[in-house]
Amino acid sequence: MSQNLLEIKNLHVKVKEKEILKGLNLSIPYNETHAIMGPNGAGKSVLSNVLSGNDNYSITDGQIFFKDEDISDLKPNEISNLGLFMAFQYPVEIPGVTIMNFLKTIHESKRRANGLEPFGPSDFLKYVRKKAKILGIDDEVLKRQLNVGFSGGEKKRNETLQLLVLDPTLTILDETDSGLDVDALDIVSNGISGMKNNENSFLIITHYKKLLDKLNPSTIHILVDGKIVETGGPDLANKIENKGFEGFN
Amino acid sequence: MNKKINKPTESDFNNPYEFGFETDIDTIFAPKGLNEDVIRFISNKKEEPKWLLDWRLESYTRWLKMEEPNWSSVRYPKIDYQDTYYFSAPKEAEKPKSLDEVDPKLIETYNKLGIPLKEQEWLAGVAVDAVFDSVSLGTTFKEKLQEDGVIFCSFSEAVKTHPEIIKKYLGTVIPNTDNFFSTLNSAVFSDGSFVYIPPGVTCPMELSTYFRINAAGTGQFERTLLIADEASYVSYLEGCTAPMRDENQLHAAVVELVALKGAEIKYSTVQNWYPGDENGKGGVYNFVTKRGDCRGDNSKISWTQVETGSAITWKYPSCILKGDNSIGEFYSIAISNNYQQVDSGTKMLHLGKNTKSRIISKGVSTGSSSNTYRGQVNIHPKSDNARNFTQCDSLLLTEKCSATTIPYVESKNKTSTIEHEATSSKISDDQLFYCLQRGLDEEQAIALIVNGFCKEVLQKLPMEFAVEAQKLLEISLEGSVG
Numbered sequence: 156m157s158q159n160l161l162e163i164k165n166l167h168v169k170v171k172e173k174e175i176l177k178g179l180n181l182s183i184p185y186n187e188t189h190a191i192m193g194p195n196g197a198g199k200s201v202l203s204n205v206l207s208g209n210d211n212y213s214i215t216d217g218q219i220f221f222k223d224e225d226i227s228d229l230k231p232n233e234i235s236n237l238g239l240f241m242a243f244q245y246p247v248e249i250p251g252v253t254i255m256n257f258l259k260t261i262h263e264s265k266r267r268a269n270g271l272e273p274f275g276p277s278d279f280l281k282y283v284r285k286k287a288k289i290l291g292i293d294d295e296v297l298k299r300q301l302n303v304g305f306s307g308g309e310k311k312r313n314e315t316l317q318l319l320v321l322d323p324t325l326t327i328l329d330e331t332d333s334g335l336d337v338d339a340l341d342i343v344s345n346g347i348s349g350m351k352n353n354e355n356s357f358l359i360i361t362h363y364k365k366l367l368d369k370l371n372p373s374t375i376h377i378l379v380d381g382k383i384v385e386t387g388g389p390d391l392a393n394k395i396e397n398k399g400f401e402g403f404n
Numbered sequence: 405m406n407k408k409i410n411k412p413t414e415s416d417f418n419n420p421y422e423f424g425f426e427t428d429i430d431t432i433f434a435p436k437g438l439n440e441d442v443i444r445f446i447s448n449k450k451e452e453p454k455w456l457l458d459w460r461l462e463s464y465t466r467w468l469k470m471e472e473p474n475w476s477s478v479r480y481p482k483i484d485y486q487d488t489y490y491f492s493a494p495k496e497a498e499k500p501k502s503l504d505e506v507d508p509k510l511i512e513t514y515n516k517l518g519i520p521l522k523e524q525e526w527l528a529g530v531a532v533d534a535v536f537d538s539v540s541l542g543t544t545f546k547e548k549l550q551e552d553g554v555i556f557c558s559f560s561e562a563v564k565t566h567p568e569i570i571k572k573y574l575g576t577v578i579p580n581t582d583n584f585f586s587t588l589n590s591a592v593f594s595d596g597s598f599v600y601i602p603p604g605v606t607c608p609m610e611l612s613t614y615f616r617i618n619a620a621g622t623g624q625f626e627r628t629l630l631i632a633d634e635a636s637y638v639s640y641l642e643g644c645t646a647p648m649r650d651e652n653q654l655h656a657a658v659v660e661l662v663a664l665k666g667a668e669i670k671y672s673t674v675q676n677w678y679p680g681d682e683n684g685k686g687g688v689y690n691f692v693t694k695r696g697d698c699r700g701d702n703s704k705i706s707w708t709q710v711e712t713g714s715a716i717t718w719k720y721p722s723c724i725l726k727g728d729n730s731i732g733e734f735y736s737i738a739i740s741n742n743y744q745q746v747d748s749g750t751k752m753l754h755l756g757k758n759t760k761s762r763i764i765s766k767g768v769s770t771g772s773s774s775n776t777y778r779g780q781v782n783i784h785p786k787s788d789n790a791r792n793f794t795q796c797d798s799l800l801l802t803e804k805c806s807a808t809t810i811p812y813v814e815s816k817n818k819t820s821t822i823e824h825e826a827t828s829s830k831i832s833d834d835q836l837f838y839c840l841q842r843g844l845d846e847e848q849a850i851a852l853i854v855n856g857f858c859k860e861v862l863q864k865l866p867m868e869f870a871v872e873a874q875k876l877l878e879i880s881l882e883g884s885v886g
Contacts, residue, residue: 261844
């Protein structure tokens with residue numbers, strides 16, 4: 156078994172005939188937190204979507220290994236059930252479906268996909284309440300329709316709740332800090348920190364430093380124009396904060 | 405719904421020849437076609453009084469002069485009414501002998517709905533001696549209902565035991581001049597349910613065709629009459645969530661509801677007749693006339709329907725809001741897949757003062773199906789302060805399906821308030837990807853989103869029914885993912 160949870164080799168991706176990722180290489184070992192920073196249009200969101208199996212993007216070359224399995228041809232749900240979670244930058248609304256119902260459906264489906272019996276209703280309720288409490292989400296919110304009429308911050312908190320409930324091996328946080336005020340950022344980042352263990356890993360995608368200060372990534376990758384142009388320690392984030400991305404073209 | 409107790413009893417199955425035309429045991433089918441002799445025969449077999457026979461014959465005479473309606477959006481080959489059997493028991497030889505002979509897809513559906521084996525046999529029409537646990541709960545229900553004075557029996561039985569009520573109400577909501585299909589039903593109706601709730605009584609349980617022991621095989625021309633006397637309440641469930649194997653192509657049922665002063669009727673239907681195969685072959689033609697009369701002041705009639713079956717659905721459960729302050733409601737989910745055609749909706753006729761109506765229709769189309777909502781809201785000149793709210797939402801899942809909303813609104817009273825909202829949407833790629841990223845496969849994702857879309861109506865169903873209906877939606881949408 157490779158020591159890397161995720162390994163991306165020479166990844167080329169096109170969106171409507173335009174090449175966005177141009178030979179991207181990236182490795183994330185088990186039990187590490189990494190961050191990708193980069194300017195707008197560098198391909199950050201495309202990368203997270205491709206890793207999640209979104210078929211609006213076509214992989215023209217390269218490979219993506221997740222838990223030693225090539226996932227470049229897998230469907231989003233297959234990748235998800237292997238243990239990859241993406242917290243969306245813009246979570247969608249699903250009218251008529253309550254948060255509770257959605258959580259129950261996805262949790263059951265994941266348990267089944269992994270050959271496990273789903274929780275009984277009361278066990279599941281206890282399980283969700285425990286996770287919701289960490290994020291300061293009360294029962295009334297769980298009865299609301301998924302993301303319908305939610306503020307940006309509420310949506311991100313709800314994404315984090317799904318993350319805690321599914322407890323994946325690799326979590327991609329796609330601009331999770333955008334739209335969050337300081338208090339909400341604290342709650343969300345504490346929740347995420349609390350789920351860290353010696354098996355799971357995190358990939359934080361952002362252009363700001365504030366979430367990084369909370370989650371303390373060991374490694375920072377700079378993504379510019381479809382490639383990782385530099386990889387380094389936490390200091391790299393400070394450099395970006397002070398000087399921007401201009402020095403990396 | 406507790407499957408263990410809602411069984412037909414053995415007697416339903418042991419007499420397949422009971423309604424045969426002749427005593428010769430080999431002749432099971434009545435001769436094809438329709439004439440006065442056939443109607444006389446039906447009436448005679450049921451030992452009906454002369455006034456009812458006369459009513460049937462009068463209906464038949466009127467029907468001969470009527471033309472089949474062609475204003476709806478459904479298209480089907482011309483029906484030869486002389487090539488149809490009226491009043492016959494299914495032929496034993498054509499029944500499957502065991503579940504092994506039944507279409508495996510049907511069995512798969514039963515298993516998904518969690519229907520016990522014995523009940524599967526009943527639904528699939530397997531020709532076995534009835535082996536249901538013939539628990540006497542059917543009788544227990546009856547006794548409990550009798551204590552409260554509720555009458556709940558087959559229509560034929562009611563003609564014998566309560567002719568005065570039948571005579572008073574039959575055809576008063578849907579006259580035998582009403583329309584081609586209801587008039588045909590009036591001439592040849594086979595059987596159905598009869599319900600009477602006495603004044604001031606709240607019916608102590610949900611009445612269901614499941615509970616009525618002789619529900620099996622009521623056939624293609626079902627006739628139901630339900631009367632809620634003053635200040636009474638009843639909730640009635642019709643149909644079952646599993647697809648019924650049925651050889652009859654043509655169904656023309658009639659349901660009449662009467663709500664007297666202060667009475668409330670809640671009528672829920674889950675219709676899941678055989679819809680035909682994925683190529684549009686076979687399936688039931690369902691031409692139904694359902695109408696409720698809010699005859700007394702402060703009365704209320706509420707229709708809730710989940711329509712997923714039949715090749716063709718032509719159905720407009722309606723309310724006549726005659727009493728002052730009366731309320732009519734229509735909550736509908738219509739799902740069409742493959743080559744199904746649905747033309748369904750409601751009519752709200754406001755006659756009394758301060759009458760209110762509410763229409764919520766959810767249409768989901770997939771495959772190559774067509775799904776039309778057709779509704780009529782009519783405010784009479786004397787109906788002061790009438791209010792209507794209509795909301796029609798359509799969800800389309802494929803490029804080949806269609807959804808149409810046709811509202812007719814006519815108000816002859818300036819004090820009325822009429823609101824109409826309509827939306828048409830598709831499941832977005834973003835919604836689908838979001839659900840898939842959380843680990844659901846496409847069919848699960850679509851079922852979840854569709855359930856959310858239909859929620860407002862699903863909530864109107866009695867609890868146990870709602871759970872089964874949700875599962876049914878999932879099954880009805882199967883194969884809708886391209």
